[in-house]
Amino acid sequence: MSEQVQHGEHEHHIVSPKVYVIVFFALLVGTAATVWASYVDLGLWNPIIALAIACTKATLVVLFFMHVKYSTKLTKLTVAAGIFMFLTLVSMTLADYISRAWGNW
C-alpha cells in the first residue's frame, strides 16, 4: 500500500514542519508590521503599504501553507489564471467607473 504511494510519476512532496514554523512567524511579523505602519501617517502610502504587506502575507500562505510551490504545473497555472482573472475584472470595472460617472453620482 505505502509502496505504491512512493512510486509515482509526480512524487508527492511533504512540506516539513520547519517550513510551516518559519512561514507562521513571517506571517506574525507581517501582521505586527502592518498594524505598526497604520499608526504612522504616510498619507497616500498608508493603503499602498497595507495592501503590499497583505499581498506578501497572502503569497506566503498560498505558496507554503497551500503547497502551491510544490504542486503540479496544472495547479500553478490554475492559481495564476485565478489571480489574472480577478485583476482583469477589477481593472475593467474600475476603468468603466472612472471613465463615465466619476464625480457625477
Next chain:
Amino acid sequence: MPDSTQIAHGASADAHSEHPPYLRHHFESTEQQADAAGFAMWLFLLTEVMFFGGLFTAYLIYRNWYYPAFVAASHQLNVFWGTLNTVVLISSSFTMAMGVWCAETRRKSGLVLCLILTFIMGLGFLGIKSIEYREKIEKHHVPGFHYSMQSFLDPASDPEVFKEYHDKPLAPDMAVHTELYFSLYFLMTGMHALHMIIGIGILGFMIYRAQVGAYTSGHTTFVMNFGLYWHFVDIIWIYLFALLYLISRHQ
C-alpha cells in the same frame, strides 16, 4: 447492461487486491487521484475569489466615492480586536498546516490535536467577532431602520472614538453614506464568518473521523482539501483586516 456491470464488478474485485481501497477505478494512480482532487478544490476556490472579489471591488469604488464617510465610519472599528483576530486566524492556519503534515506522515494523535486546536481557534475568532458585532449593535451602527448617524454628525458624542481620532463632524448628506460602509462591513465580515462557521462544522466532522484513523492510512485528500479551504478563508481575512481596519486611520 447487467452483464457489463457484472464484468465491471469482477474487474474491481481483482483490482482491489493490487491497490489501496481508496483509489477510484477511473484513476491510474493515487497521485493522479490526489492531483485531480486538488485541482478541483482550486477551481472551487477560484469561484470564491470571484465572489469575494466582487465585494472587494464594491468596497473599493464606494470608498473612493464617499471617502470622508468611509474614513469616519472605519474609525468605529477597534484595531486591537482586529489584530487579535488576525493572530488567532493565522495561528489556526498554522495548526491546520501542521494537521496536514500529521496526516501525510500518519500521526493520528497529532492530527487529532491539530484539528482540535484549529477548531478552538476558529471558535475563538467568532467569539471575538461577536464582541465587535455587539458593539455595533449597541451603537445602532447596523444598517436598517434603527441606524443612527449620531457618531458622525456629532463625533464628540462618541467620546471613546473621538479621543483617539478627533474626527470633524460630517455634513448630513455625507454622514448618510456611513451606513453604506457598515453594509459592506457586515456583508464582507459576515460572509467571511459564514465560511468560518461552515469550516468549523467540517472540522468537527473531521475530528470525529480522524479519531478512527480515517486520514492516517494514506488517504489524505479530505484533510488536504479542507486545509486549502481554511487557508483561503485566512487569506480573505488578511485583506479584510487591512482594508476595513487599517487603511483609513489617517485622513
